Amino acid sequence: MNETELKQMVEQMVRDLAGRGELHAAPKGEVHHPDPAQTQSPGSSGGCHSDITEVDLRKQYLVESPANGPAFLDLKARTPARIGLGRAGARYKTDTMLRFRADHAAAQDSVFSLVAEDYPAKHGYFPVQTLCETKDEYLTRPDKGRRFDEANQAILKQRLPQGAKVVLAVGDGLSSAAIEANAADCIDAIRAGLKGYGIEAPEVPFVKFCRVGAGDHIGQITDCQLICLLVGERPGLVTAESMSAYITYMPRLGVPESKRTVVSNIHKGGTNAVEAGAHIAQLIRDILDKKASGVDLVRS
Amino acid sequence: MTGELLSVGLDLGTSTTQMVLSRLKLENRASPWAVPKVDITEKEVIYRSPVHFTPLLSDTRIDAAAVRALVEAEYQKAGVSRDSLQTGAVIITGETARKENARQVLEALAGLAGDFVVATAGPDLESLLAARGAGVDKLSRERHGAVLHFDVGGGTSNLALYDRGKLVDTGCLDVGGRLVKVDALTHKITYVMEKLRGLFPGVAVGETATREVLTPVCQAMTEALLEAAGLRPPGRWLKHFITHKTVDLTVKPNYFTFSGGVADCVWSPGEDDFAYGDMGVLLGRVIRRGFEEAGAALLPTEETIRATVVGAGSHATELSGSTIFYRDVDFPIKNLPVLRLDCPVERLEEELERALPMYADEGGQNPVCLALRGPENPSYQEVRALARAIRAGLSPLVEAGEVTVVAVENDMAKALGQCLYPLLPHGKLLCVDAVHAAQGSYIDLLAPACGGTVLPVVVKTLAFEKGG
Numbered sequence: 117m118n119e120t121e122l123k124q125m126v127e128q129m130v131r132d133l134a135g136r137g138e139l140h141a142a143p144k145g146e147v148h149h150p151d152p153a154q155t156q157s158p159g160s161s162g163g164c165h166s167d168i169t170e171v172d173l174r175k176q177y178l179v180e181s182p183a184n185g186p187a188f189l190d191l192k193a194r195t196p197a198r199i200g201l202g203r204a205g206a207r208y209k210t211d212t213m214l215r216f217r218a219d220h221a222a223a224q225d226s227v228f229s230l231v232a233e234d235y236p237a238k239h240g241y242f243p244v245q246t247l248c249e250t251k252d253e254y255l256t257r258p259d260k261g262r263r264f265d266e267a268n269q270a271i272l273k274q275r276l277p278q279g280a281k282v283v284l285a286v287g288d289g290l291s292s293a294a295i296e297a298n299a300a301d302c303i304d305a306i307r308a309g310l311k312g313y314g315i316e317a318p319e320v321p322f323v324k325f326c327r328v329g330a331g332d333h334i335g336q337i338t339d340c341q342l343i344c345l346l347v348g349e350r351p352g353l354v355t356a357e358s359m360s361a362y363i364t365y366m367p368r369l370g371v372p373e374s375k376r377t378v379v380s381n382i383h384k385g386g387t388n389a390v391e392a393g394a395h396i397a398q399l400i401r402d403i404l405d406k407k408a409s410g411v412d413l414v415r416s
Numbered sequence: 417m418t419g420e421l422l423s424v425g426l427d428l429g430t431s432t433t434q435m436v437l438s439r440l441k442l443e444n445r446a447s448p449w450a451v452p453k454v455d456i457t458e459k460e461v462i463y464r465s466p467v468h469f470t471p472l473l474s475d476t477r478i479d480a481a482a483v484r485a486l487v488e489a490e491y492q493k494a495g496v497s498r499d500s501l502q503t504g505a506v507i508i509t510g511e512t513a514r515k516e517n518a519r520q521v522l523e524a525l526a527g528l529a530g531d532f533v534v535a536t537a538g539p540d541l542e543s544l545l546a547a548r549g550a551g552v553d554k555l556s557r558e559r560h561g562a563v564l565h566f567d568v569g570g571g572t573s574n575l576a577l578y579d580r581g582k583l584v585d586t587g588c589l590d591v592g593g594r595l596v597k598v599d600a601l602t603h604k605i606t607y608v609m610e611k612l613r614g615l616f617p618g619v620a621v622g623e624t625a626t627r628e629v630l631t632p633v634c635q636a637m638t639e640a641l642l643e644a645a646g647l648r649p650p651g652r653w654l655k656h657f658i659t660h661k662t663v664d665l666t667v668k669p670n671y672f673t674f675s676g677g678v679a680d681c682v683w684s685p686g687e688d689d690f691a692y693g694d695m696g697v698l699l700g701r702v703i704r705r706g707f708e709e710a711g712a713a714l715l716p717t718e719e720t721i722r723a724t725v726v727g728a729g730s731h732a733t734e735l736s737g738s739t740i741f742y743r744d745v746d747f748p749i750k751n752l753p754v755l756r757l758d759c760p761v762e763r764l765e766e767e768l769e770r771a772l773p774m775y776a777d778e779g780g781q782n783p784v785c786l787a788l789r790g791p792e793n794p795s796y797q798e799v800r801a802l803a804r805a806i807r808a809g810l811s812p813l814v815e816a817g818e819v820t821v822v823a824v825e826n827d828m829a830k831a832l833g834q835c836l837y838p839l840l841p842h843g844k845l846l847c848v849d850a851v852h853a854a855q856g857s858y859i860d861l862l863a864p865a866c867g868g869t870v871l872p873v874v875v876k877t878l879a880f881e882k883g884g
Contacts, residue, residue, distance in 0.1 A: 184560055186580070187560030187580070190557075190580055190581075300796075301795050301796045305796050305799070305831050305834070308796075308800075308831075308834050308835055309830075309834040312837055312838060379449065379450065379451060380447075380449050380450055381450050381451075387451040387739075387827070388792075388793045388794065388827060389793075389796075390795065390796050390799050390828060390831040391451070391739050391827050391830055391831050392451055394739060394741075394830035394833070394834050395739050397834065398830070
């Protein structure tokens with residue numbers, strides 16, 4: 117079978133499937149971009165696709181003529197896994213495939229996009245930046261995401277007091293969406309909770325291109341007893357908005373990872389930001405009381 | 417992070433009195449690097465008393481002293497002291513609750529049953545506990561269907577309809593094995609309940625009971641159960657035997673289950689019609705025939721005669737959420753009336769001001785537990801606004817030096833507590849979440865468990881269950 121025959125055959129098949137008129141073969145060597153107006157899925161209306169990411173996957177069950185659909189939905193309510201999707205031949209249905217790709221794209225976008233320029237100012241945080249200059253550098257050079265240059269060190273030194281009991285900080289990490297969705301509410305709740313325990317926290321630095329280890333450098337610079345750093349987690353297909361809090365007692369350069377206490381899964385499908393903040397405030401008090409975080413805290 | 421609660425269940429029924437001891441295991445089910453989530457992971461009945469006949473002084477009076485002695489003896493046999501009991505429920509059920517001195521008996525028992533034990537009654541709660549004790553919630557969840565449960569005891573039948581693990585409705589009928597009592601030797605009828613008098617030939621005190629005489633009574637009662645089950649159109653007998661209400665069949669039951677003393681007679685009635693000195697054996701037999709003829713799918717249950725007491729011992733206690741707030745609180749807090757308000761936060765203060773006087777008497781303002789749903793995934797500003805509204809609305813209580821108790825449904829109690837605490841002049845604050853308490857119910861809040869992370873809670877009401 118030569119190339120022309122193959123092309124004709126594919127064209128015929130596509131035409132049959134789409135039930136539409138003639139397709140124009142793409143010029144040689146070029147990718148064929150279908151005209152969106154001609155490839156509307158049957159579910160869309162008024163020339164506008166509905167946003168498939170709006171659908172709650174736990175409530176979507178696509179198997180046709182199931183033995184007991186409501187029972188399957190009961191099971192689906194307990195997991196974000198993509199199950200009960202039905203099939204077209206041996207493959208996913210179009211909606212499922214598109215949703216998977218959309219969620220994957222959202223996860224990637226969240227890694228590659230930046231927290232809005234005016235975000236720190238809006239919440240009264242002061243901006244600093246690690247040694248990374250670009251997102252690409254941030255992703256390829258984790259070591260640079262843990263240190264500040266002299267100019268940024270000077271800002272931290274100037275804005276934060278020396279020897280504070282607690283420093284709260286926010287860093288973009290691997291998900292800008294997580295920070296924009298959760299950090300401010302969480303910081304407010306932590307601050308209020310700490311106040312109840314008689315602990316005041318100074319101004320909050322917002323760290324651009326931030327890795328968890330950046331907190332150690334802040335500790336080194338400010339000689340604080342404890343740092344609580346809110347960082348965006350590496351996004352997954354379930355949510356791109358998950359944030360973690362890394363709490364380190366006596367944060368200094370070279371502190372081992374085992375000395376960190378982490379509270380993960382802070383997002384609206386996990387623990388909500390405000391309640392997580394309240395929990396973190398108590399955790400901070402316990403860590404200060406026991407003078408230990410991470411594995412040491414569990415052992416104490 | 418694990419813990420344990422020792423729980424007692426005591427069921428003082430129309431015909432029998434029973435006690436169980438249960439061990440409830442608490443465990444943090446969240447990963448170590450997430451916010452804790454403590455659940456009851458295991459419920460084990462570690463002691464079951466024999467089934468005693470309820471000591472009665474007369475047809476209308478319970479022998480309180482004998483009940484007390486019975487419970488003391490059972491504690492001894494089980495090898496527990498009342499101080500070691502942390503939670504549980506004492507319930508007076510069925511017709512016994514209508515006896516003249518039911519209240520005094522409860523009071524006598526509440527002291528004996530340990531500081532933490534709640535005494536409670538009421539047909540809705542009873543239906544729920546019997547069904548949970550029989551394992552009907554689990555059965556309906558596992559079968560992904562609707563199960564209608566009948567706890568057929570001596571004096572009443574408690575109905576509970578579960579759909580895929582969730583309670584839909586409860587009801588109660590005056591259908592029971594001991595509404596006609598018979599002398600086991602002479603077969604002379606010694607007692608006939610009021611509703612049955614004068615309706616059935618030969619069914620009167622002093623007459624001789626036979627299968628032929630009592631079968632029409634059993635048939636009428638079975639007819640009422642079939643009508644309540646939707647297997648027959650509602651008719652005369654359902655109406656006649658309703659105690660206060662039957663279940664509303666918003667979902668059609670796929671399966672039917674039985675517990676209570678008569679349930680044993682449904683499955684294996686035995687030879688002697690009057691083995692228990694009542695019509696229970698006959699009733700069990702007639703019920704089974706009636707349901708089978710109607711084509712109903714019957715399922716056996718985990719517990720039969722002990723369903724209610726196991727329910728009281730193992731299933732009355734729930735846990736609050738694992739991020740809560742309490743400071744300067746004297747535990748336990750018992751029998752706190754629930755004031756439920758689900759209005760927008762802007763109207764909360766005003767609604768509280770309107771509702772609080774209903775809980776005042778000559779002695780002044782009585783404490784309440786403020787129950788609300790609370791926003792889902794709240795912002796910090798929303799939590800703060802809520803805290804302010806609660807503080808303002810509960811002013812009379814706060815100023816009287818009473819403890820402030822707030823029960824929210826959505827996960828936010830710790831944040832709310834931390835916002836609310838600084839607004840109170842004297843502290844004394846308790847905020848819990850993951851608790852559903854309806855208006856008009858009462859709540860018991862027990863001392864924190866599992867390293868102080870959760871509170872065992874008993875809501876004395878027909879509560880909608882938490883999802884899942």
